[in-house]
Amino acid sequence: MMPDQMKQKGEEPVVLGIKDRVMTSLATGVVSPLPRWRICTRTTVLFLLTVVVTAVLALLTGALFFRLRVTAWWLLPQTGSDGLPFLFQMFPWGLALGVFVSAFAVQPLWRRYAIGYRFSVLSLFIGFLASLFFFGILLGRTPLHACLWEHGGVTIPFLDRFYGDGSAQKGRPIILGTVEVVSKGTSHEMIVRARDGRRWTVSPSGSGAIAWGGTAEVGSRVVVVGKKGEGIIRAVAIRTFRGDEQCPLPRWSNKKEE
Amino acid sequence: MSSKTEDEQPTDEEVAREVQQGQRERFGVLVERYQEKLLRYGRRMLFNGRDIEDVVQEIFLKVYKNIQAYDASRPFAPWVYRVAHSEFINAGKKRVREAFDLFDPDVFFPHPYAAQANPEEEAEREETKRFVAELLEKLEEKYREPIALFYLEALSYRDIGQILRLPVSTVGVRITRAKKQLFALVAAREDKMSDV
Numbered sequence: 001m002m003p004d005q006m007k008q009k010g011e012e013p014v015v016l017g018i019k020d021r022v023m024t025s026l027a028t029g030v031v032s033p034l035p036r037w038r039i040c041t042r043t044t045v046l047f048l049l050t051v052v053v054t055a056v057l058a059l060l061t062g063a064l065f066f067r068l069r070v071t072a073w074w075l076l077p078q079t080g081s082d083g084l085p086f087l088f089q090m091f092p093w094g095l096a097l098g099v100f101v102s103a104f105a106v107q108p109l110w111r112r113y114a115i116g117y118r119f120s121v122l123s124l125f126i127g128f129l130a131s132l133f134f135f136g137i138l139l140g141r142t143p144l145h146a147c148l149w150e151h152g153g154v155t156i157p158f159l160d161r162f163y164g165d166g167s168a169q170k171g172r173p174i175i176l177g178t179v180e181v182v183s184k185g186t187s188h189e190m191i192v193r194a195r196d197g198r199r200w201t202v203s204p205s206g207s208g209a210i211a212w213g214g215t216a217e218v219g220s221r222v223v224v225v226g227k228k229g230e231g232i233i234r235a236v237a238i239r240t241f242r243g244d245e246q247c248p249l250p251r252w253s254n255k256k257e258e
Numbered sequence: 259m260s261s262k263t264e265d266e267q268p269t270d271e272e273v274a275r276e277v278q279q280g281q282r283e284r285f286g287v288l289v290e291r292y293q294e295k296l297l298r299y300g301r302r303m304l305f306n307g308r309d310i311e312d313v314v315q316e317i318f319l320k321v322y323k324n325i326q327a328y329d330a331s332r333p334f335a336p337w338v339y340r341v342a343h344s345e346f347i348n349a350g351k352k353r354v355r356e357a358f359d360l361f362d363p364d365v366f367f368p369h370p371y372a373a374q375a376n377p378e379e380e381a382e383r384e385e386t387k388r389f390v391a392e393l394l395e396k397l398e399e400k401y402r403e404p405i406a407l408f409y410l411e412a413l414s415y416r417d418i419g420q421i422l423r424l425p426v427s428t429v430g431v432r433i434t435r436a437k438k439q440l441f442a443l444v445a446a447r448e449d450k451m452s453d454v
Contacts, residue, residue, distance in 0.1 A: 018297075018311055019289045022318045026282050031319045033278075036326045043327075117423040 050109040057102035058131070064095045179220045192222055192233075200224075202233045270334035277325050285325075288334075289318055295411060296342050302394055302406045303346045313349045317342045336417040339407070343421050386437060393443050401436035404429050 025031050110116030116124070177192035177200065189203045202224050227234045268276075270291065276284045296317060300310040321341050328337050387409045394402055403422060407413045408429075415433075419426040 018293050018315050018318070019286060021315050022289050022322075023283075023286050025319055026285060026322060031323050033325050034323055034327075039324070039327045111423045114420075117419065118425055120425050120428070 046109065046112065050106070050112070053102060053106045053109060057099065057106050058128070060095055060098045060102055061128075064092060064099055177222060177224070179218055179222055182218060192224060199231070200228075200233045201231060202235050204235060271330050271332075274325065274328055274334050275330045277322070278328070278330065285318075285322055288321075288338075292338055293318075296338075299339070299342060299406070299411065300346055302402060302410075303343075303350060313345055314342075317345045320345065333417065335413065336420045339411070339413070339417070339421040343403075386440070389440050389444055393440055396443055397436055397439050401432050401439060404432045405436035405440070408433050 107116075110124070119127075177194040179190055180193050180199070181191040183189040189201060192200050192202050194200060202222075224233055224235045268287075270288065273284050273287045277288070293314060296314045297310060300313055317338075321338060324341070328334065390405055390409045394406060397405065404418050404424075407418045407421065408415070413421070415426050415429045418424075418429045422429070424432075
């Protein structure tokens, strides 16, 4: 017996008890070391889970921003279109909840890694936002955006719901099209040719003001959210895109196009 | 514990490597070296918790079970304390608090704080250590653990950050605030005694 042990035994017999119990458990095989392959597998699975949850968080946050941007909902209280009740009604609560839940799910996963706890949450959050902005700018300044635009309405997994004609937001459809005529007066009306060739007169909804996501010019491409009437769309929100962007990729076809 | 002792006993890392290689009985050396430390650590974390000896036993069994996950090129102590920290949290009632770290301003904002105690702080270390041992229970909960690990377990900011999963700057801020609380408590106690 080692001197240390004797000392400990004399002063605190319970201390030796712990060692005895631990070593007995080891000797009887109650506990055995996990093999390295299991630890590697566990680490890999956790790493993949971290990547997946982070990707889901980034995607949901991007989608949330995109939805808000497309419909310019955040401008509604300022422009007074339908005001706060409309904002509340149209706010993507599901997406926001998804972002919230993902943010909580990703935190303990990230904290397993040095990068997750060596930096403050704010630093990580700013880094995350910076990445989103970077990819947002990349999306807006490269042909990728035009490609998504061109192929909106075609079946693109997941993304088509943000760019596609088929998207409907709480009963208010999104119409994609190109601006042909813009009113010179103060009526804010314009004529938009939709993908299917149909022409729509877009005018602000009843309350007058409209949440504009940019300046509409002839040739601009627009996303219009509003109520459809006979050749008229009463728009509650409009988002415009530059008209000179072209997708270098060939337009692929699918059943929807046919 | 990573440096060799005077009579050239193997370091914790060397012993851990032997255990990884299958020398099960060598795990007893690690138990001997850490059992008192973990009991002490447990008493500070679980003032009214479950039987600390049982928790410490579970910690050792968990350490042994996961010994292959330990990277022997890194210090052993922070790894053991990390396992212990998790087990004590599971055994205690701090789990709920940890889940809300996101809203802790100490963790949320970056702090321009020195990454390690300066020489002046080192000089007052012994005095502070005495106060920590006496008044630890009276400190706010989130300050207890970092200050106990720093002054009583003699771990570095970096190691404490690794154990508590906190940025090193946050560890520094918490220790500084804990010291302020501590000295305020000491001053209050001395005032009381002088009144008597």
